Each structure stands twice: as structure tokens, then as C-alpha cells.
Amino acid sequence: MERIMDVIHQRRSVRAYAEKQPGESLVRELLDAAVHAPTAMHLEPWAFAVIQDKAVLKRYSERAKSILRAPGGAVGWGSAGRAPHDHPAMLDDPAFNIFYDAGTLIVICRRQGGPFADADCWLAAENLMLAAAAKGLGSCCIGFAASVLNTAAVKRELHIPAEGAAVAPIILGYASGSVPEVPRKAPEILAWVKP
Numbered sequence: 001m002e003r004i005m006d007v008i009h010q011r012r013s014v015r016a017y018a019e020k021q022p023g024e025s026l027v028r029e030l031l032d033a034a035v036h037a038p039t040a041m042h043l044e045p046w047a048f049a050v051i052q053d054k055a056v057l058k059r060y061s062e063r064a065k066s067i068l069r070a071p072g073g074a075v076g077w078g079s080a081g082r083a084p085h086d087h088p089a090m091l092d093d094p095a096f097n098i099f100y101d102a103g104t105l106i107v108i109c110r111r112q113g114g115p116f117a118d119a120d121c122w123l124a125a126e127n128l129m130l131a132a133a134a135k136g137l138g139s140c141c142i143g144f145a146a147s148v149l150n151t152a153a154v155k156r157e158l159h160i161p162a163e164g165a166a167v168a169p170i171i172l173g174y175a176s177g178s179v180p181e182v183p184r185k186a187p188e189i190l191a192w193v194k195p
């Protein structure tokens with residue numbers, strides 16, 4: 001049990017990767033960890049696309065950058081919203097790859113709608129990222145990829161059902177260096193109701 005606490009504290013978002021790729025059996029182990037997440041009404045709404053082709057990832061990255069830079073591309077930046085054209089400067093950098101040149105992307109998708117389908121996919125995503133950390137792999141969730149992965153063309157290419165969606169894009173690989181901890185604020189406790 002202490003081990004899981006160690007893994008939670010040691011996981012980092014990794015943004016620089018070595019060339020070595022996780023093999024198929026390791027990826028399958030991580031997918032198995034993902035599907036052991038809790039799932040509302042036991043619907044198990046998830047399905048996975050695994051992309052281990054850097055040329056495809058580069059193509060998706062370029063497309064994502066142009067979608068995110070376009071007017072209206074700010075849609076999806078979150079409920080707080082952003083002004084049109086207010087995108088991170090890195091999206092203007094031709095050398096920037098939204099997948100940080102990782103060789104593996106796992107896209108956790110929902111096969112259909114439903115009130116908790118996205119929540120289930122995110123729980124699966126955290127299981128997958130913690131399992132990756134436990135296996136010595138780095139990972140990073142790539143919200144920048146959501147727009148391109150949900151275009152009709154990419155959904156078709158990855159066999160994501162039309163009524164489903166790409167929810168959690170996660171890059172994986174072996175970190176090429178150490179990654180410092182990103183500190184957190186202490187939990188803000190709004191209420192602790194006791195008799």
C-alpha cells in the first residue's frame with residue numbers, strides 16, 4: 001500500500017523522451033490497469049487507440065497547432081474561456097511538437113455518450129499514468145490534442161465511433177532526463193462536517 005503512495009508522489013508529466021519505445025506487452029499491461037478503474041453503472045465506456053508512428057503523431061501535431069491557432073480554436077480551453085487568438089506562444093513555434101516527439105500516444109476514447117463516460121475515461125487515464133510510472137515510464141496528458149483527435153477525419157482513421165469521442169490523450173515513453181517535481185498547494189478544505 002505504501003508503494004502506491006510512492007508512485008502517486010513520483011509521477012511527473014514528462015516532456016522529453018528517449019528513443020526506446022515501450023513494447024506491445026507493456027502497453028497491454030497499462031491498458032489492463034486502465035480498465036480496472038471504477039466505472040459508473042459498470043458501463044466500461046472506454047476504448048483505446050494506440051499510435052506508435054512518429055510520422056502520424058507529427059501530422060496530428062501540425063494539424064492541432066493550426067486548429068488551436070485559428071479563430072475559435074480557443075474553444076476547449078476550459079470553462080474560464082480565453083480571448084480569441086489568445087493561444088500559448090509555443091503553438092507558433094514550427095519546431096514545437098505537441099507530443100514532445102514521444103513515440104507512443106494512447107488515446108482513451110468513449111464509445112458513446114452518457115453522463116459519466118468522460119469521468120470514467122479520466123479515471124482510466126490516471127490508472128494508466130500511475131501504472132506507467134510504476135513501470136518506469138514517463139507520461140503526459142496532452143489536452144492540446146483533443147481538438148485534432150475529434151475531427152471527423154481522425155476519428156475515422158482511429159476507428160473512434162461517430163457517437164463517441166477522444167477523451168484523454170496520453171503520451172508515453174522513457175524519460176530522457178530527470179523531471180523536477182511540480183509542487184502543489186495544500187488541499188483546501190471547504191468543509192469537514194462532523195456531528
Ligand SMILES: Cc1cc2nc3c(=O)[nH]c(=O)nc-3n(C[C@H](O)[C@H](O)[C@H](O)COP(=O)(O)O)c2cc1C
Nearest residue numbers: 011012013014015098140141142143144145181182
Ligand atoms: C486534462 C489535462 C490536459 C493537459 N494538457 C497538457 C498539454 O497539452 N501539454 C502539456 O505539456 N501538458 C499538459 N498537461 C499536463 C499538466 O501541465 C501537468 O499535469 C501539470 O503541470 C502538473 O505537473 P505534473 O503532472 O508533473 O505533476 C495536461 C494535464 C491535464 C490533467
